[in-house]
Amino acid sequence: MSDPLLVPDAGGLYCRAGDFWIDPLRPVPRSVITHAHADHARSGAAEVFTAREGLPVLTHRIGEPDDLIGLDYGQGVDLGETRMTLFPAGHILGSATVRIESEQGTWGVSGDFKRATDPTCAPFQAYPCDVWVSECTFGLPVYRWPSPEEVVAEIMDWWADCRAQERPAVLFCYALGKAQRVLAELARAGVEEAIWLHGAMIPLTECYRNQGIALPPTRPATEAEKGEKFRGQLVLAPPSAAGSPWMRRFPKHSAGFVSGWMRIRGNRRRRGYDRGFVMSDHADWPDLVRTCADMQANKVITIHGNGESLVRHLGDQGLEAESWNLRQTLRPNDAGSDSA
Amino acid sequence: MKDFAALFESLDRTTSTNAKLAALTEYFQRARPEDAAWAVYFLTGRRLKRLVNTRELREWTAEASGLALWLIEESYEHVGDLAETMHLLLPPASTKPEARSLAELIESTIKPLGGLDDADRKNQVQDLWTRFDGSERFLINKLLTGGFRVGVSKRLVTRALATVAGVDSSLVAHRLMGKWTPDGEFFERLIADETDLDFEQSTPYPFFLASPLEAEPDSLGEPDDWQAEWKWDGIRAQLIRRGGQTWIWSRGEERMDGRFPELEAAAEALPDGTVLDGEIMAWRDGCPLPFSLLQTRIGRKKPGKVTLDKAPVALLAYDCLEFEGRDLRQQPLHGRLEAMTRALAEADKPIERSPRIEFKDWSALPEQRDRSRELRVEGLMLKRLSSPYRVGRKRGDWWKWKVEPYTFDGVLLYAQPGHGRRSNLFTDYTFAVHHDGDLVPVAKAYSGLTQKEIDRLDRWIRSNTRERFGPVRSVEPTHVFELAFEGIAPSPRHKSGIAMRFPRIHRWREDLSVADADSLADLKRLLEDPAAA
Numbered sequence: 001m002s003d004p005l006l007v008p009d010a011g012g013l014y015c016r017a018g019d020f021w022i023d024p025l026r027p028v029p030r031s032v033i034t035h036a037h038a039d040h041a042r043s044g045a046a047e048v049f050t051a052r053e054g055l056p057v058l059t060h061r062i063g064e065p066d067d068l069i070g071l072d073y074g075q076g077v078d079l080g081e082t083r084m085t086l087f088p089a090g091h092i093l094g095s096a097t098v099r100i101e102s103e104q105g106t107w108g109v110s111g112d113f114k115r116a117t118d119p120t121c122a123p124f125q126a127y128p129c130d131v132w133v134s135e136c137t138f139g140l141p142v143y144r145w146p147s148p149e150e151v152v153a154e155i156m157d158w159w160a161d162c163r164a165q166e167r168p169a170v171l172f173c174y175a176l177g178k179a180q181r182v183l184a185e186l187a188r189a190g191v192e193e194a195i196w197l198h199g200a201m202i203p204l205t206e207c208y209r210n211q212g213i214a215l216p217p218t219r220p221a222t223e224a225e226k227g228e229k230f231r232g233q234l235v236l237a238p239p240s241a242a243g244s245p246w247m248r249r250f251p252k253h254s255a256g257f258v259s260g261w262m263r264i265r266g267n268r269r270r271r272g273y274d275r276g277f278v279m280s281d282h283a284d285w286p287d288l289v290r291t292c293a294d295m296q297a298n299k300v301i302t303i304h305g306n307g308e309s310l311v312r313h314l315g316d317q318g319l320e321a322e323s324w325n326l327r328q329t330l331r332p333n334d335a336g337s338d339s340a
Numbered sequence: 341m342k343d344f345a346a347l348f349e350s351l352d353r354t355t356s357t358n359a360k361l362a363a364l365t366e367y368f369q370r371a372r373p374e375d376a377a378w379a380v381y382f383l384t385g386r387r388l389k390r391l392v393n394t395r396e397l398r399e400w401t402a403e404a405s406g407l408a409l410w411l412i413e414e415s416y417e418h419v420g421d422l423a424e425t426m427h428l429l430l431p432p433a434s435t436k437p438e439a440r441s442l443a444e445l446i447e448s449t450i451k452p453l454g455g456l457d458d459a460d461r462k463n464q465v466q467d468l469w470t471r472f473d474g475s476e477r478f479l480i481n482k483l484l485t486g487g488f489r490v491g492v493s494k495r496l497v498t499r500a501l502a503t504v505a506g507v508d509s510s511l512v513a514h515r516l517m518g519k520w521t522p523d524g525e526f527f528e529r530l531i532a533d534e535t536d537l538d539f540e541q542s543t544p545y546p547f548f549l550a551s552p553l554e555a556e557p558d559s560l561g562e563p564d565d566w567q568a569e570w571k572w573d574g575i576r577a578q579l580i581r582r583g584g585q586t587w588i589w590s591r592g593e594e595r596m597d598g599r600f601p602e603l604e605a606a607a608e609a610l611p612d613g614t615v616l617d618g619e620i621m622a623w624r625d626g627c628p629l630p631f632s633l634l635q636t637r638i639g640r641k642k643p644g645k646v647t648l649d650k651a652p653v654a655l656l657a658y659d660c661l662e663f664e665g666r667d668l669r670q671q672p673l674h675g676r677l678e679a680m681t682r683a684l685a686e687a688d689k690p691i692e693r694s695p696r697i698e699f700k701d702w703s704a705l706p707e708q709r710d711r712s713r714e715l716r717v718e719g720l721m722l723k724r725l726s727s728p729y730r731v732g733r734k735r736g737d738w739w740k741w742k743v744e745p746y747t748f749d750g751v752l753l754y755a756q757p758g759h760g761r762r763s764n765l766f767t768d769y770t771f772a773v774h775h776d777g778d779l780v781p782v783a784k785a786y787s788g789l790t791q792k793e794i795d796r797l798d799r800w801i802r803s804n805t806r807e808r809f810g811p812v813r814s815v816e817p818t819h820v821f822e823l824a825f826e827g828i829a830p831s832p833r834h835k836s837g838i839a840m841r842f843p844r845i846h847r848w849r850e851d852l853s854v855a856d857a858d859s860l861a862d863l864k865r866l867l868e869d870p871a872a873a
Contacts, residue, residue, distance in 0.1 A: 141407055142415045142428040254354075263428065264419055264764065265352075269491070270791070274353050309414050316408060327803060 005082075005104040006133065011330045012040075013109065013133070013303075017102050018082035021045075022109055025330060032084065034111025035095035036061045036176060039304075049077070051086050053122070054094020056207040057176065073122065076101075089113040090124035091281050092177030093208055097124075105130035108295055112137065112304070114280065115287040116148055119184040120177075120213050124291075132297035136307035136323075137282040138260050145260065145284045151277050152185045158256060158275055163232035168253035172273070175200045175238040177281050178258055180208040182236065183215040196221040196230065198237035198246070221249065242271070260284070285310075292319065343371060344379055344442045345475040351490050360492055364500035368531070373524035374443035380501070380530065381522040384494045387486045388446075391453040392461060394422055394485060400462055404469060405429045417811040420759040423481035426469075433473035443524075450483055495732050505531035510669075510731040513546040517593060541582040544589040545615060545661050545669065546731040550721060550738035557722060557741065558702040567673065567725055568697040568705060570717040571740050572619035572656055573631055573826075575638065579603065579618070579655060579691070581610040582665075588620075598642055603655050606691045613665030614683045616657040617729075618694060623654035628716040631841065632829040654690035658721075661729055669729040676729065705741075712743040718826070719743045745824035746866065747846055748858045751779055752819045755801045756812045758786065766801045766813070767794055769845075771823060775836070775860035779817055782836045782863060783825065788845030797848075820852040821845050828866045838863060 006013040011025030020030040027044030034040055034050075036058040043062040050058055052070035059068070071077065073096065076085040081103065086096035091112045098109040108129035115124050155171070162169035173179050179201045186195070194217040197205060202220055209215055221235055230250050239257065241247060257273040260280025268276035283291060288310055292300050300321040302310055307323035314321040350363040364383075368376050398416070402409045407429060419425040440448070449468065453461050468480055482488050495509075498516060502509035511534060518540065520526050560566060576591040586607040588596045598604075600620060610616075622629035622637065633651040640647060660680035661669055668676050684693055697720070699705055705720065712719050719742035727737035750771030758767035768786050772779035789797065797819070805813045824846045831839035838860075849856075 140415050140418050141405070141411060142419055142425060144428070265424055266420055266764065270765070272355055274355060309411060313408070313411060 018079035051096040087125045088122035107131045109133040126294040128296040132295040133301045135304040136302040137305040139310040141285045151279045166231040168230035168250040170253045173258040196235040368504045373527040377522040377527035382488045401426045427478040518543040542587045544578045549733040550740040551735045553739040553741040569721045571719045573718045574619040574621035579616045581614045609686045615662035617659035618657035656694040658694040672726045674725045783843035820849045822847045
């Protein structure tokens with residue numbers, strides 16, 4: 001394997017043997033998109049492969065490419081001298097990992113993934129490969145997630161407190177994936193009352209609902225009656241809405257943020273959230289380590305995030321590992337915003 | 341411990357001052373006095389003597405978590421708080437949480453740690469880690485590592501205690517001054533009625549702090565109502581003469597006994613029952629000496645003859661809080677100053693009266709302020725003659741009107757993650773200037789950027805790192821910042837040969853390129869200026 005099957009290029013990974021790119025951030029002829037978050041999915045490729053379940057969300061985000069191919073999980077396609085198959089990544093609805101079988105061995109590539117349960121998407125599926133290319137957003141052992149049940153209970157308690165104090169409960173979370181996961185978890189916890197949504201979340205939430213995912217009723221916050229004070233009511237909004245004039249409609253609100261970053265107190269305090277709820281769509285440290293074993297890889301390459309600690313830790317345990325910086329193949333202003 | 345952890349959580353989960361005040365008040369009403377005393381102790385910023393060193397704590401965390409020591413270090417670098425890092429890395433507690441209270445835990449387990457041998461100390465700490473979890477374990481780690489900041493000010497704690505006691509908060513602030521032992525008896529005294537007051541003779545009064553004047557002085561009203569003084573650049577201090585004894589307190593509520601023998605000697609001429617507020621300055625022949633000389637005195641508990649000769653000090657007294665044993669703080673400033681005249685009648689150098697600056701019209705003041713550098717002062721103080729001596733930083737009666745700082749343009753060269761609120765963001769920066777075709781670091785600065793700028797710079801640093809040295813990263817010299825500072829002194833310890841006082845970031849100069857930054861020669865020229873020392 002003198003020539004690696006994949007190399008960093010165009011902000012993503014390029015496979016020469018198959019002549020395709022994975023999650024490129026610049027326009028390329030042919031791409032495989034692991035999921036619809038902006039730091040993975042960009043428009044501009046003529047031919048795009050993605051998981052079938054992710055099609056509605058992806059086309060909402062990047063429009064319709066000339067040739068858009070939705071694949072079932074586990075359904076292989078031949079691309080050049082390789083065979084490419086998508087498997088569930090458990091990250092958001094329609095997210096996938098990419099398996100590439102070739103003469104240079106079998107590689108598994110994660111876009112982003114998690115192992116925790118999520119009612120909005122198929123669970124991560126492991127498969128044997130020679131090289132595992134792993135995301136590493138939370139690549140330190142301080143990132144260890146509590147169970148989603150515990151976190152949902154915390155959110156419910158906080159909402160109940162807000163209700164008792166007659167304050168709006170504004171819960172910040174990423175508009176794609178996290179918001180719908182929170183809604184679905186609330187539905188599972190028995191919530192039937194309508195939840196107010198920021199406009200950026202509405203079409204994406206509809207995509208989820210149309211695909212049969214059980215969510216509580218939702219209403220656009222902008223359609224509230226004039227003078228509505230949202231007392232004791234739950235509102236979901238993307239982090240970008242914090243501090244914007246849009247927030248003025250929620251006087252005396254309590255602000256929560258649902259994110260893996262909330263595991264660190266300083267991250268929450270700095271951003272001025274009252275409450276942090278540790279729920280992430282990424283693997284925590286124990287799951288990053290465990291997944292390397294589950295993939296039975298001889299070599300691990302980390303991408304996305306600071307992988308140096310994970311690389312050294314795997315090295316200590318006798319596993320070959322290295323860290324790739326995909327961003328370096330871009331000009332400074334090409335990179336998009338990350339989600340976690 | 342559970343109640344204290346619950347208090348911490350409610351303080352930590354709100355940014356509203358009223359909600360914090362309510363949580364504190366409720367806790368102080370309900371808690372047992374001995375627990376409440378310890379809570380006050382920590383919440384007002386006091387700390388236990390270091391009982392366990394941090395290297396041990398890291399090693400024990402590595403052992404308990406099964407992680408390599410380097411991974412503990414990297415995690416700490418990322419989190420920026422050792423107590424929190426340990427808590428996040430330790431495995432979940434294995435036994436049921438137990439009911440020991442804050443005071444019991446401190447008295448029975450934490451304080452005795454210092455006297456144990458290494459093996460027992462480790463067993464005790466690791467045992468605590470298996471018994472407590474959640475906020476309780478985080479807080480225990482905080483107690484072990486010393487620091488304790490949870491986003492409540494001392495003033496807020498004071499207000500809550502005053503509510504519980506039903507007395508004025510300035511009285512509680514006074515009761516919190518000086519040395520005290522956190523026990524039930526102390527807490528009872530803290531929240532007692534005004535009548536059974538019982539201060540130790542050494543207890544200082546809470547300091548009144550000036551606020552920066554942002555507008556022009558003529559916005560303050562009639563000049564006749566105001567007194568102007570120099571703003572001295574020394575150590576704020578309170579000198580107490582009671583019962584034939586002298587105590588000197590710093591603003592940080594540290595006793596400075598023995599450090600300034602010349603002041604203690606001069607204080608013997610003060611009448612009993614006198615408390616003066618003023619500034620300790622390095623001083624000779626009626627003029628300030630450079631602050632760098634005063635610094636040679638700050639660290640010395642018992643200065644020798646050489647130090648005393650090289651860096652003599654004076655107390656520039658500007659207020660009198662007690663005279664003839666009477667608390668004067670509610671009297672107007674002009675009345676207190678008359679009392680000070682009487683108190684200082686017999687006193688001699690180096691206790692001096694801080695002179696007042698005569699002015700008839702506001703328009704005369706800017707000219708005076710412009711002399712500040714030449715006189716080695718920081719600017720002017722403006723005090724309302726009718727004002728009482730208040731507690732803490734209250735706007736309205738005392739204003740500091742400082743001179744514009746010096747500035748220079750430096751290049752960002754190194755960055756390091758901050759701590760606490762700024763953990764895992766690169767917020768501690770090192771700046772360099774040109775020298776012989778190279779860039780020489782001259783200043784470190786932590787503050788002055790907005791959160792947006794910090795976030796943007798952080799992202800830039802991460803993607804433009806040249807080298808890593810532990811937590812420090814070197815970056816491509818690209819960004820130029822305007823830095824402000826208060827003075828400059830020669831320093832053999834620094835590669836640049838200079839040390840700056842209080843450097844901080846003024847602005848991000850995106851309009852400048854690296855070539856536009858200042859040179860070391862520009863800065864060294866200031867060394868020759870006596871005003872800049």
